Amino acid sequence: MATRRERAVRAAVEQGLLGPDQPVVGLLDVAGIRAAAAELRAAFEEVVTPGTPVLHAFAVKAAALVPVLRLLADEGLGCEVASPGELALARAAGVTPDRIVLDSPAKTPAELREALDLGIALNADNPQELDRLGELVGDRADPPAPLGLRINPQVGGGSIDAMSTATATSKFGVALQDPGAREWVVRAFAERPWLTRLHAHVGSQGCPLELMTAGIRAAYELAEEINGAVGRQQIDALDIGGGLPVNFASDEITPTYREYAQLLRSTVPGLFDGRYKLVTEFGRSLLAKSGLVLARVEYAKSAGGRPIAVTHAGAQLATRTVFAPEAWPLRVLAYDAEGRPKTADGQVPQDIAGPCCFAGDLVARDRPLSELAAGDLVGLLDTGAYYFSNHFAYNSLPRPGIHGFDATAADGEVRFATVREPQTVDEIVAESGAAHALGLSRLR
Numbered sequence: 001m002a003t004r005r006e007r008a009v010r011a012a013v014e015q016g017l018l019g020p021d022q023p024v025v026g027l028l029d030v031a032g033i034r035a036a037a038a039e040l041r042a043a044f045e046e047v048v049t050p051g052t053p054v055l056h057a058f059a060v061k062a063a064a065l066v067p068v069l070r071l072l073a074d075e076g077l078g079c080e081v082a083s084p085g086e087l088a089l090a091r092a093a094g095v096t097p098d099r100i101v102l103d104s105p106a107k108t109p110a111e112l113r114e115a116l117d118l119g120i121a122l123n124a125d126n127p128q129e130l131d132r133l134g135e136l137v138g139d140r141a142d143p144p145a146p147l148g149l150r151i152n153p154q155v156g157g158g159s160i161d162a163m164s165t166a167t168a169t170s171k172f173g174v175a176l177q178d179p180g181a182r183e184w185v186v187r188a189f190a191e192r193p194w195l196t197r198l199h200a201h202v203g204s205q206g207c208p209l210e211l212m213t214a215g216i217r218a219a220y221e222l223a224e225e226i227n228g229a230v231g232r233q234q235i236d237a238l239d240i241g242g243g244l245p246v247n248f249a250s251d252e253i254t255p256t257y258r259e260y261a262q263l264l265r266s267t268v269p270g271l272f273d274g275r276y277k278l279v280t281e282f283g284r285s286l287l288a289k290s291g292l293v294l295a296r297v298e299y300a301k302s303a304g305g306r307p308i309a310v311t312h313a314g315a316q317l318a319t320r321t322v323f324a325p326e327a328w329p330l331r332v333l334a335y336d337a338e339g340r341p342k343t344a345d346g347q348v349p350q351d352i353a354g355p356c357c358f359a360g361d362l363v364a365r366d367r368p369l370s371e372l373a374a375g376d377l378v379g380l381l382d383t384g385a386y387y388f389s390n391h392f393a394y395n396s397l398p399r400p401g402i403h404g405f406d407a408t409a410a411d412g413e414v415r416f417a418t419v420r421e422p423q424t425v426d427e428i429v430a431e432s433g434a435a436h437a438l439g440l441s442r443l444r
């Protein structure tokens with residue numbers, strides 16, 4: 001991984017992907033993405049009864065980029081989408097409706113109708129949505145797509161509040177341990193023979209594997225209870241969500257899909273005995289370690305004795321890291337202007353600042369690194385998931401271009417493919433209301 005990354009950084013400079021006019025780019029390691037997808041598939045193949053259908057639906061929010069969705073589809077993955085935009089991206093990538101799952105806590109009637117018309121599986125979030133869905137399904141015995149209900153097993157949170165979806169008061173799903181909720185869910189399935197799935201996503205980064213497996217166990221036990229109550233295998237699929245945490249501290253991939261699948265098998269053996277189809281929704285763990293943000297140091301200065309590298313990577317793309325640095329620390333590597341690692345012995349604690357006009361726009365504080373100079377580069381590691389799709393439009397800074405790379409050739413040649421063009425200033429002006437420039441002036 002590190003070797004491919006170093007080759008790609010060098011080649012990105014040599015091939016002019018980065019320069020004074022393009023001071024920040026995103027890079028994606030295609031071999032790393034393919035390997036992660038293969039590991040996910042293998043981990044579950046090892047634990048399921050042979051022949052059990054398993055759909056690994058990539059959580060599009062983690063990398064809302066059509067070529068990435070296409071690459072993952074080539075690797076046998078589908079898509080989990082949570083908005084009309086994400087659904088459109090999945091379709092643009094050629095992912096077929098039978099390989100898409102729609103989750104979102106605020107689906108409109110039009111979105112529900114569209115999913116049903118297209119034959120896309122969806123998970124209702126709450127009783128009101130289930131009623132809406134019931135009206136759309138009408139008297140059909142067989143709805144055009146598999147329909148499920150999301151539950152919140154309320155097993156607790158992880159170390160990052162904002163990523164913990166199974167707390168007592170989380171906004172997602174039916175809170176299973178609330179008074180009367182379990183009985184309601186059992187009845188809801190008994191009254192709706194077309195409801196055939198249960199969904200639980202316990203949380204994302206910061207959630208220990210034991211917490212995630214406890215939540216999935218709760219969903220499995222509920223499915224067993226419901227099927228027992230109705231006297232048939234009405235629930236025939238369990239959607240166990242995503243959430244495998246990512247190690248942001250080194251190149252080591254830990255925990256692995258294999259560890260998670262093995263723990264699931266020992267905690268919830270019945271999940272894998274062939275009676276339930278499975279859906280997973282991993283996002284971060286599939287992409288994070290294959291991504292890198294590369295940015296030029298525009299100036300190197302100092303304030304109050306603290307060296308500061310002013311770069312072009314800040315809150316506009318590392319939004320969570322800047323606003324919640326404790327929860328989302330990133331590794332930073334220093335490169336010279338040619339893209340060679342700067343490995344001088346003496347490391348100097350420095351702030352790595354971004355281009356945004358507010359003081360807190362720092363992706364790392366007091367970080368020991370070889371001293372950076374104007375024209376050098378910084379690499380923000382493990383940024384393949386969420387960093388390229390959570391852009392923050394502050395200061396009207398453009399979304400950077402993203403390039404995939406293949407750095408596996410024996411002769412050292414690195415090939416790039418465009419994933420997304422950099423946003424242009426004209427595009428920013430257009431999406432900022434340029435067509436309506438006189439709109440306000442005409443009002444009193």
Ligand SMILES: Cc1ncc(COP(=O)(O)O)c(C=O)c1O
Pocket residue numbers: 059062080103201203204205241242243244281282283284285
């Ligand atoms: C319903 C659902 N599924 C899957 C995911 C993906 O989680 P992760 O990227 O941590 O794997 C999320 C993340 O927010 C989610 O809300």
